[in-house]
Amino acid sequence: MTPPPRRRLLRRGISASLSATLALATAVAGTAAAVVMSAAPAAVAAGVPAPSPVGIPGRGATVPFVEHEAEYAATNGTLIGPNRLYGSLPSEASGRQAVTLDAVGEYVEFTLTRPANAMTFRYSLPDNSAGTGRDAGIDVRVNGNQLKNVPVTSKYGWYYGGYPFNNNPGDTNPHHFYDETRTMFGSTLATGTKVRLQVSSTAQSPTFTIDLADFEQVAAPIGKPSGALDVVADFGADPTGAADSTAKFQAAVAAGQAQNRTVYIPQGNFEIRDHIVVDKVTLAGAGPWYSVLKGRHPTDRSKAVGVYGKYANQGGSSDVTLKDFAIIGDIRERVDNDQVNAIGGALSNSVIDNIWMQHTKCGVWVDGPMNNLTIKNSRILDQTADGVNFHYGVTNSTVTNTFVRNTGDDGLAMWAENIPNVNNKFTFNTVILPILANNIVTYGGKDITISDNVMSDTITNGGGLHIANRYPGVNSGQGTAVSGTHTAARNTLIRAGNNDFNWQFGVGAVWFSGLNEPINNATINITDTEILDSSYAAIHLIEGATNGLNFKNIKIDGAGTYALQIQAPGRATFENVKATNIAQSNKIHNCVGAGFQITQVGGGNSGWYSNPPACTGVWPAPEWTNGGVPGGPVDPEDPTDPPTDPPTDPPGDEGNLAEGRPVTATGQAQTYGPGNAVDGNANTYWESTNNAFPQSITVDLGSAKNVDRLVLKLPPAAAWQTRTQTLSVSGSTNNSTYTSLKASAGVTFNPSSANTATVDLPGTSTRYVRVTVTGNTGWPAAQLSELEVYAD
Structure with missing residues (x-):
């Protein structure tokens, strides 16, 4: 915004x-x-x-x-x-x-x-x-x-x-x-x-x-699903991009809806000059590095490539799946009236999965009323406006596991203009470098969750995390103001906040505004959060009162000016809030006096409270530390530190023999290729083809070793809930004849132990190690983020 x-x-x-x-x-x-x-x-x-x-x-x-x-x-x-x-x-x-x-x-x-x-x-x-x-x-x-x-x-x-x-x-x-x-x-x-x-x-x-x-490591192209329509083979779309394929795509989508068949986009760069309107259809590509929609109308600059649901006043669209392709536009200016977003309209009961969006106005701007949209596993880069905006009555919708960088406005936003936004979630996203406005924001809304995200490097006119009654149509009279319970949990903010070029003073990394009207009818819980190396204040209130704030288990490490910058009345509780490396010796700026009420709960608060606070007519120049360590060393008394992987190297100097080695698998889903299981990063993972057990993954160690142990991992995030995979281990010296090293058995992955499991082996001389999975209680596919192999 x-x-x-x-x-x-x-x-x-x-x-x-x-x-x-x-x-x-x-x-x-x-x-x-x-x-x-x-x-x-x-x-x-x-x-x-x-x-x-x-x-x-x-x-x-x-x-x-x-x-x-x-x-x-x-x-x-x-x-x-x-x-x-x-x-x-x-x-x-x-x-x-x-x-x-x-x-x-x-x-x-x-x-x-x-x-x-x-x-x-x-x-x-x-x-x-x-x-x-x-x-x-x-x-x-x-x-x-x-x-x-x-x-x-x-x-x-x-x-x-x-x-x-x-x-x-x-x-x-x-x-x-x-x-x-x-x-x-x-x-x-x-x-x-x-x-x-x-x-x-x-x-x-x-x-x-x-x-x-x-x-x-980009996986091989995804093949055409069984029974799918092909926009090239069946409808004549041009994969070279020389001809306008807009009408061909629209015809394919209409046929897919009528015949209840997936519409497949093979490899190619397709020229699209207007919206492809979708409803009750799946549009699937060969992967975002292979299937690319691009283009813009040569004379009417308000028309450009985009995939849109019907607008709500046209009945809206529903049951749409968009997956495994890229939309790379040609938008070089900001004209807010132009509908030149990558994805738009109203999309209820729909999924946007593994879509690369770049050089459009917004990545996804949806206008409700609409319900139950999920955006996941996507990349949104180089926009002239927002990355995602849930606008005008969007409910029960989620953005998760999505990477956003270099937006021209808010990275991820909800704007309850005139119609309430209810029960929406932004979870496990990384939002970096919004050039204008905030990394993540909700303007109004009821029962909103913003959790497990990373927000970094705000540039101007905003902060990292913003909750506000701001912008047109956000007020209690229409039920659109901030209300219910807002949960902001387990977020990490790095170098967030900025010196607003309008106000000429610092905006906080986490900030609240009651510009349209005070925030009075909500409980806002900010918990288990790191605020690192803030450009100005760590926490900031401005433009009307904000009440119902609760801060618990907060680590503030580095702030260019103050720990708290209070420019509006309100009430807040603070429990186990610890601050270090605050630039100003007086940690709080407050010129509203008793209008802002601080209640300290329990023990554990340190480094941020001052009485009396500072109230000066001159804003201090910030002092930036470039400090703070995300996660940092695990402190048993500091619940804001996320878990780190436990050490897995056994005695000896060879370490994990599988890391970086050649690896193959019998199948993979989307971009989750087998290379992710040997890349040393527990946050990336291999996932096999769904509903196709048995599935196996095989790593070549380069030479025979007396393999005596595997350490198997799934991503350590709590969202990866406990699951048991039924698997066996076999080995070979020639990649032809395999012998059993471990009979089939259930192996449980639990987030309380960082989703890590150990499988002991007999120490047999082995070059090729194969794990075969026949069942998974958490997902209908095999899943491994790391396959670590150790020898005696």
């Missing part, structure tokens, strides 16, 4: 400084090239350590990639940051630092810690003088050898002026600098491979700023 129009001020000094910096970089690029080519400085890793939001045990989305930050990689480029000042290039980088390359031969080189056949990297190019963006390319080199030149562009970045923003470089307030692109290597690169992004020319762009790279 965007700020109210009444407070739109601009920071001209920042804009002028940034423009001057970019002009200087452009001017010197040509002369720097010769110097770098003749004697490039030694490559070093120069980043300032900062906690990462990716891969926090038990929290956030389980992602299929391993993330490498450019500032920690080998480079002969220039480190920029850390800097959180809005309008500066490093302020929008992950961890608020990146590497700029400004001469031929400069590079960032990543060393793979897991096998990978694909890469997504985040970068920034300077805008051109017309504001239309520039196109360039950057080399990908593998172990020093040229692999390919990957196109990069600034066309999806660089906005100016006040909301809703424009593409005029002469205006003030430049922002939204970064974009992402992806590429496949053509083969699997082994652990230890060096992958370099290197400048081969500065003719098209004077600088290339690299933020990070995500490396993953």
Whole structure:
């Protein structure tokens, strides 16, 4: 959501400084090239350590990639940051630092810690003088050898002026600098491979700023389901993207609904220039790296690729499944009236699963009334507005296990405009770098849950977690105000909050607003939460009273200004709230006096309370620590620390023999390939084809070992509830003849023991280890996040 129009001020000094910096970089690029080519400085890793939001045990989305930050990689480029000042290039980088390359031969080189056949990297190019963006390319080199030149562009970045923003470089307030692109290597690169992004020319762009790279092992394409209709073979859609396939897709979807058959999207890049309207149908692809919907109408810019349910006033849509494809649009501006979102309309009793959404206005903006939508296992990148917005009477709906980065507005939002939002949930999501507004927010709503998420690197005009009676149509008269019980549990916030460019003071990492009317009719429980390295205050109240707040088991480690910033009345209880590394010696800012009532419950509160609090006319400059460790070492007295995996290495120096080794399986679901079971990351997992037991996974140890133990894992998150898998273990020295190492038996995985189980074996000489699963009480498929093999 965007700020109210009444407070739109601009920071001209920042804009002028940034423009001057970019002009200087452009001017010197040509002369720097010769110097770098003749004697490039030694490559070093120069980043300032900062906690990462990716891969926090038990929290956030389980992602299929391993993330490498450019500032920690080998480079002969220039480190920029850390800097959180809005309008500066490093302020929008992950961890608020990146590497700029400004001469031929400069590079960032990543060393793979897991096998990978694909890469997504985040970068920034300077805008051109017309504001239309520039196109360039950057080399990908593998172990020093040229692999390919990957196109990069600034066309999806660089906005100016006040909301809703424009593409005029002469205006003030430049922002939204970064974009992402992806590429496949053509083969699997082994652990230890060096992958370099290197400048081969500065003719098209004077600088290339690299933020990070995500490396993953993309599974083989998913085949056509039995009995499915094929948009290419049966309806003539063009997989090359040369022809407009909108009508072909719509005809396929209509037939799928009429015949109750899945509609399959094979490999291809399909040109779609308007909404595909879906109802009572499944639209399934070969995987989001293979089946891509793209496009925009050549003359009517309000029409673009999107999959939409019918709107509620048209009866709405229901029983829709969208899965295993990508929607990558061509939206380069923000026009709020244009319906150019990846997915929209009303979708009741529906599922959005494993969809990649990029370069659209919003990833998913649904308008109710509607009920029971689940969005899961998806990626939402580089939007001009929200990642997801549940708008206007959305009920019993969920976003879970979804990764969101670089949205132009709120990352995940609920907006109960005029019609109540009830019983919605945002769980196990990772939301990073919203360029405007909040990581996760609910504007109004009843009985809302926001749990087990990671929120990181808020840029401006918002905080990490926001609960508010704000924006039109949110009021108790229509039943849309914050009410019932709001639960925000087990969330981790890193570098959240910002210096709002309208207000000119810090917005807290967790903040509350009663702008439309006080929050009086709700219980808001914030529990078991980490607030790390907040840019300004950790907890903040503003714009009208907020009552019914309860904070329990909160760890605050690092705040740029205050632990509590109180600018509105209210009531709150605090139990076992511990704060350290607060910049101001007086930990609370409060000029409303007794209007805000603090009740300390039980013991365990420390480091945040002050009486009297500070009340000054000048806001202090923030002091950023780049500190805090997500999860941290387990403290038995600190329930905010999520569990870490127990040590599994037995005595000896060989460790886990299976990690990074070649692995195969009899089947897999979607992107959950067998490589996830040997990648050393308990949060990624292999899952076999559903309802197809028996299923097996086989790892090649490279040479025969006296294997005496397996350690089997599922993701440690509590959402992976206790289950028993019936399995057996066999081994082979030649991958042909297998002998039994362990007879079939039930193996139980329990989150209380980090979903880890040990299977003892006889110590038989074995090169190929096979686990065969014939049953699972928790899911109709085999599931393993780690298959660890140990020898005596």
